Amino acid sequence: MSKFAWLAAAGLLWTAAVSAQDSGKYDQRWYVSPSIGGVFADQDDMDSGIAGSVSIGRALNRYLGFELEGSYSSLTVSGLPAENDYKRITAGANLLQYFTTDKSSIRPFLIGSVNAHKIDFLGEDLTGAGVGLGLGSMFQMSPWWDLRLQARYNLDFISEEGIVQEDSFYVWDVGLGFRYKFGADPNDSDGDGVPDNLDKCPNTPKGVAVYSDGCPTDLDGDGVPDYLDKCPGTPKGTVVNASGCPADSDGDGVPDELDKCPNTARGVMVGPDGCPIDSDGDGIPDAYDKCPNTPKGTIVGPDGCPATDADGDGVPDFMDKCPGTPKGIAVGPDGCPLDSDGDGIPDYLDECPRTPPGAKVLPNGCALTGDCRTPRPGEAVDANGCALDKNFILRGVKFEFDSDRLTEPAKLILNEVGETLKAYPNISVDLEGHTDSVGSDNYNLGLSERRANSVKTYLAGRGIVVKRMNPVGYGETRPIDTNDTEAGREENRRVELKVLE
Incomplete structure (x- = not known):
């Protein structure tokens, strides 16, 4: 059994030596790791007992760790008074060979130990050296705290001879504890408290509050992180700009969601609805109105000044497509004389104002056949009131x-x-x-x-x-x-x- 233990310890040391060649980035923080558990002897006359330990250590590379450990354990012995219980105190060093990197949330490990011990048994104080080999795992709880579970087989060698005839003891220790790492987590590049392997926003600026996924908080849910949000209380669903304030596409000071005129030109004064101010209500914004005090109801031109109507047909010149219409002639909204039958001849020149649709007419508006000419004074007419003369x-x-x-x-x-x-x-x-x-x-x-x-x-x-x-x-x-x-x-x-x- 002792040979097995020595070989196992030697194998662990060899593995450690190989792993020491790993030069990748790793967590180099010092830690303290207290544990409590039980101890079990590999002798028939010994029962179980309690055990506790404290380790201080750090990683040597991504897969290898080193610890200094102190421990105490006590086993009851069948048929002996309590004062004769087996008590064991050790001080030693451990090498931990991890199977995963420190970025993993679960890190199983192989542990190899060497120690100097003091054993109090049957009234004698025994000293010597020992080795151990075991398995365990770290369970990451946070960037600083790990849960530790471990089981180890120990071989203690006794250097003295006396009442105790054994020259070696075999004990198992099982412990459950924790590990606390000092300092900032090197696997948290932006220092926001979220490890890089869990951080969805790994480049968050220092000091910025983050969620559990490492991304900056956005309390109003507008898509702009709080540390950049100049309007942190924006109502849900509001479209915002890069600063987190309600979007204002035309820059008139009225948010798009309230802006009834979202494309107002830059620099134009607007009202609460985002539309250009029109003080005189003539339909021309003040910014373009050359006559800003036009009386209510006045028809104005594009410049906001009262419109002229040179031909007096009731249609302002700026809207009049036929500006020279004779006085008294009925016109349409475009200022052109009415053409009721759509033959291209204005009604005031059309002698046949009811020409059938599509008929080709003379310059007087009459078709050569099938039309009705308005009679001249004294002319004979038919039953429809049309002139008989062709x-x-x-x-x-x-x-x-x-x-x-x-x-x-x-x-x-x-x-x-x-x-x-x-x-x-x-x-x-x-x-x-x-x-x-x-x-x-x-x-x-x-x-x-x-x-x-x-x-x-x-x-x-x-x-x-x-x-x-x-x-x-x-x-x-x-x-x-x-x-x-x-x-x-x-x-x-x-x-x-x-x-x-």
Whole structure:
């Protein structure tokens, strides 16, 4: 048995020597480790007893530890008075061979011991040396405290001879205790009290309060650690910025969650709702309002100043897409004259204001067929109130003075007439020329015929089949207004297009 013990101790020392070559980072703190337990003799006449020990030690590398140990144990002996109990005091050294590193929460170990002992037995004080071999484990409770459990077989050699005839004793000791390590945990890189192997935030700044996982506390749960949080009481669910304060994307001082105008330009004064202040309530923020004291209800332009309405149609110039509308003409919200039937001719110029949808019309707003012309005063009408006469005045088709040469504006109008005629390829028309009463009847008749032919020639050049057009001159015989005024004579000098049935 003694040979086995010596060999085991030698093996432990050899293993320790090999492990000593390990140069990795390890916990080098000194510790104290008291234990209490029991002792059991390997002799038939000895029973069990109590045992206690105190060790002081530290690691030599990641897998090897060294301790100085002092212990006391007492065993009862069958048939002997108590004063003859076996009492054992030792002082020695231990080597601990760990199977895992100090980063593990459970560290089993092999322990080898050498000691000098004093044994009080049968009234004699016996001394000598001894060795031991055992197994144990450390259970990490915190960075400073470990629970220790250990069992060891000891072989004590007796150097004296006397009443006690034995030259060696064999005892088991079993102990349960703890280990306290002095100083900061070297396996806690950021010093927050959470070992690196458990620390999910290993680079926490010194002095910052952390949770059990090593991450900084965030009491308001906004995702910004308390030590960085400038608004630590933010309500749950609030979107915050990097400083932990409610987010304010446009920097107007109103948090996004309350900001009804979240994209306000930088530097613009805003109200509690985050919208630009508009002191006069004209819809233009003060920052852009050049007339900040406009009376309530005043229509203003983009600059906040009262809007002008040059054509007097009720639509401010800045909104008016048709700024030159004649006085008194009904207009829409865009300032353009109304076009009720959507034929492109404003109602005030449209002689057929109820043209069927999609019909191609003349410049006066009338389709060549299926339309209803508003009657002129004194004209005959049908049952629907539409003019029976199918003549359409081509307003704006004028000629140079005392000539049959078309003016340039007249050509533009005839271009539209030509497009309308193309839309009705089966309809033929009369092109009627009319004059005022100035000049002789014969001269006016000839002039009206020449002008009707000029219109035919121009339209033919625009692709209209010649045989569809019949030019007719009526001279001054069919006035539609008085010839006593210039305005009336202007009305009488005209070209009309008559649809032939």
